[in-house]
Amino acid sequence: MSTVTTQRKDSKGALSGKAGLILTELENRFVSGKYQFGELLSINSLAEEFEASRQPVSTAVSYLRSMGYVNIVPQVGCKVVSPSKQEIADFFYTLGKAESGIAGKAATRWIDNEIEQLQQVESVISGTAFDTLEHRDAYADSVNHYHYKIHDMARSPSISLWLESLWRLADFYLWQGASINFTKGKVQTAHKERRAIIRAIKQCDVSLVESLMEEHVNGKPRRVGVV
Template identity: 30%
Template sequence: MTDVNEFASTAGTLSGRIYAVIKDRLLHGVYKPGQRLPIETLAQEFGVSKQPVREAFRALSADGLLDIKPQIGSIVAAYSPKEFALFYRVLAGYERAAAEAAAVNATDEQINQLRAFLHGAESRQLHANPTDQLPEFRRSNREFHAMVHAMANSRLLTIQGQRLWDLSDFLLSSLQGQDGVRALAPKQHDEHWEIIEAFESRDPERAGLIMLEHVNRIAEMTAHRV
């Protein structure tokens, strides 16, 4: 996770650097849904004026991570169970399309790289400290899906996929307890292998259906924990 001490040495515009730090905190659950984020406090923390923080907040609002309310301030976005369910239905359909495209367009080398990555991810998960296992699973899960997007050979899929997975990370970090995510991890790993096998068979229909069930499983898990 990005640390404020690294802020001064990070490349980019001032507001962009502030945006990156606050976004990272939001995706990791440092700030909770409904929590107010005072511009003055963050400006003081970063040693800047209010303007770049305000610009960063506007970008985070466009991402769906903050709600800017007149006369109240900036509040960490909070979503209802219905919104969770609809989001994961959309994400499941999106990932299904990506998997179908990847089964057709991926090179043998890309499939081999995905297989090697998953072997490494499982090894890291196995040897991680108990407190690090869940963050490691979430990192590797996101990277797996990013690699599938690259294999689909579509820049639009990759760009939009990143935004959707940002929102997914944010939503999962806001759950009441993380036991559901932890319990889901072994099945998610198994389905990753099934998806790779469908890619190796060049079977877009099977790859898409497995991916659809794979993401819908997250929706089922979150239904009782929002």
Template identity: 25%
Template sequence: MEEYSVNRAKSEPKNGSMQATVIAEMRRRIIKGDIEPGAPLSELALADEFGVSRTPVREALKQLQTEGLVEIRPRVGTFVTIPSRREITELFEMKELIEGAAARLLAQRGRVPEIDLLERNLREADEAVERDDRERYAELVHEFHDLLVAGADNTKLQAHYRMLMNQLAYARLVMTSLSQPGRATQSDREHHLVLELILAKDGDSAEQVMREHVRASRRALLAGLPISGRHAGSGVASN
């Protein structure tokens, strides 16, 4: 996603494009974890930062609420969403369905460009696991899942997947599941198996193994969450 500096934001027209800029930038900050879960968001402060009136900021926050990234509490304020364990479980159930379907669809397509990119991704992932570089491996995990969905070549599936990943704040949350002992190594093996089945054009098995992989990621994720059932911004997501 393109990043917008504040200076660039201020130089753009104060119209619908400015509202889109605020949405994109705030979405990016929340997903990356630049703004912590539960943090309050001030319309006035954001309007001042972006050099606009409060109206485009208010509309941007409404859109982010629709996407599940912020919570607007009447007469209280606006806050970055903190998903509960139940909400995370439900989101992962949907993630399992979407990514399982993506694996099946990709297996039916043959040697498309995404296959080469997935093979390169796994080579780099193997190296990251060998170095115990969890930060780099987390980036490659994100890329693997994005490539899988892109390779399915289904725009509706991709749209639902992107909104789902935004609600999970994927980039911010992936490290919690990887912090579980042995999870990075097992995750890497699961990715390899999924791709082997895709290359074999075994759509049924590719879907099954992909769904099992997402379930394993969910178990690792929930094992790293606080007992209270609300995460505190320390990162959890499918890997």
């Protein structure tokens, strides 16, 4: 029987020492919606908060810049990115294409009781309340669990790792609207789409899986109101 690893991935280990610890904490803040588009971040304030010198903070921020979370603005400092609606739509269009491809692979490569495992994850998502920010954070983690399990079923680790870095950035984008715009009706729509994807994977219908997954991912920014 196959054991599927679906823990939430992050950039832990990308940097060593204090810079690595700071990077992990800051990235977690981004993907959980703690920072807003266009927000200014002070290197000095972060250094004070983390009880560190400017050097490890600057190293962590430079890595976050390479990941697409912040920009370094001369004479201003570090600023959280503020992508246009078109840029966000383009990002999810591209993510949808990639995610549909790996979902198609999952439809031909799943084994043992992996469909049941995926159904269990979907049940957790469907049963998660969406009334408070804490609930919504748990909901977001469960949704990631769903996609990561499909990645594991596809058995393409290098592609999975790349996609999961994109999902962290996707979470950051989605949280800009999810706290106020993701209504109960839209949540139910997302539940139905995930169930349909599971059925198509179980049927090994690659074409249908790819179509459903692409539509599902493309619809995420619209459902939460960031495009």
